Amino acid sequence: MIRLHHLNQSRSLRILWLLEELNVPYEIVSYQRDTETRLAPPSLKTIHPLGKSPVIEMDDKVYAESGAITELLIEKFAPKRLRPAVDSADYGTYLQWIHFSESSLMLPLSLKLFIKKAGVLDNDFLNAYIRQEKHKLLSYLNDEVAGKSFIVGNRLSGADMMLSFDLIVLAQREALEDYPYIKQYALQLASLDSYQRAMRLESNYDQST
Incomplete structure (x- = not known):
């Protein structure tokens, strides 16, 4: 099971959309921005030292950075559908x-x-x-x-x-x-x-x- 640590109004929206498109089982752990500072809550640092979102847990590992997560998930679940072939011009x-x-x-x-x-x-x-x-x-x-x-x-x-x-x-x-x-x-x-x-x-x- 994939676990997405999702912060509201953040880059995590990219991964939320990707997971919906992939139609694979996943769980959302929700976090809320501080209403004054707009920063992520300290609790996110218990998942990843940077305390940012998105973060996913997959295959007993923790991954941060939305671009890296996007590439990882596509390579694992939909390499032929959601990216061009590696040897293609695209x-x-x-x-x-x-x-x-x-x-x-x-x-x-x-x-x-x-x-x-x-x-x-x-x-x-x-x-x-x-x-x-x-x-x-x-x-x-x-x-x-x-x-x-x-x-x-x-x-x-x-x-x-x-x-x-x-x-x-x-x-x-x-x-x-x-x-x-x-x-x-x-x-x-x-x-x-x-x-x-x-x-x-x-x-x-x-x-x-």
């Missing part, structure tokens, strides 16, 4: 998008949140950097998903699941209006049954709403 592109959401796109999104929390919204340098970097990255993504339902090979993959959390953040900030192809892509992902099941679970476990 495999390198798939790996690129698996990591894009955390290595490139998440930085300006996180910085926007941090400067708001820190009360430094009037920092000209940071604001200019965030605005320019976000526009560069979203323009790139917008071009890549034009006319596509999925980011790689026109079929659902782990890359879509990794991007999904970033798109939720952007939609909450109403930041997709200038990027119509991303918006269309996000709506397509949101229409999938497994995605909707995951969002219902998130809503049920999220005590802040």
Whole structure:
């Protein structure tokens, strides 16, 4: 049995969706963000030293990092269905998008949140950097998903699941209006049954709403 240590409103949403899509038995252990600091509770550190989510327990081992967990679960349960073949032309592109959401796109999104929390919204340098970097990255993504339902090979993959959390953040900030192809892509992902099941679970476990 897989055990998902799930923090509300976190990157764990990616793994929740993936597990629903895989349709394998799993258990959710729910955690809630501190309503003031928005940080994870200390109890998560009893599972993994970093005290972050997602974390899964599988085969008597503990794994952190949503990208690594996504690749592990797909390799174990759906390598032919949720990723391109290793010897295919799409495999390198798939790996690129698996990591894009955390290595490139998440930085300006996180910085926007941090400067708001820190009360430094009037920092000209940071604001200019965030605005320019976000526009560069979203323009790139917008071009890549034009006319596509999925980011790689026109079929659902782990890359879509990794991007999904970033798109939720952007939609909450109403930041997709200038990027119509991303918006269309996000709506397509949101229409999938497994995605909707995951969002219902998130809503049920999220005590802040």
